[in-house]
Amino acid sequence: METLLSGLLSFNTVAGLVAGAAAVFAAKWIASEKGAKYKAFEGYAITAVRLAEKAVPDDTPNAGAKRLDYALKTFLAKYRSATGVVPDEAAVAKIEAWISTVHNALDAAGVLGGRTAGKDGAQ
Numbered sequence: 001m002e003t004l005l006s007g008l009l010s011f012n013t014v015a016g017l018v019a020g021a022a023a024v025f026a027a028k029w030i031a032s033e034k035g036a037k038y039k040a041f042e043g044y045a046i047t048a049v050r051l052a053e054k055a056v057p058d059d060t061p062n063a064g065a066k067r068l069d070y071a072l073k074t075f076l077a078k079y080r081s082a083t084g085v086v087p088d089e090a091a092v093a094k095i096e097a098w099i100s101t102v103h104n105a106l107d108a109a110g111v112l113g114g115r116t117a118g119k120d121g122a123q
Contacts, residue, residue, distance in 0.1 A: 038095060041079055045102045048074035053112050071099050 052071040056063050075095065080086055087095060106112050 038079070038091075038098070041075070041082070042102070044075050044078045044082075045071075045099050046106065048072070048078070049099060049103045049106055050112070068096065068100060068103070071103070072096050075099060 048071040049067075051074055052067040055070055056067045060066055072092070072095065076087065076092065103112075
């Protein structure tokens with residue numbers, strides 16, 4: 001019982017649960033009326049993720065976090081350029097979670113240049 005409990009409370013399990021909850025939250029937000037305005041820019045999110053994969057090498061320390069940051073900045077720049085609107089901090093946090101979801105979907109589909117999910121400890 002103690003081993004089972006220890007396993008359930010391990011960092012990987014908790015991180016997986018948090019990531020899953022964030023993905024569900026981001027998906028629900030994008031489907032909402034407020035988030036729907038960003039759904040139209042999903043192509044920008046996909047492009048940003050793919051550019052981040054090429055811009056940040058696999059052997060970079062904290063590559064997953066740096067790729068997410070690069071993709072988020074790229075998406076926000078393209079979004080601001082297209083709309084003239086700067087999203088508030090709450091929207092940026094939700095967009096960041098949404099970009100992570102887009103990344104995971106692209107990774108699962110095998111379109112991110114042969115990287116394997118979680119190779120660098122982050123996605």
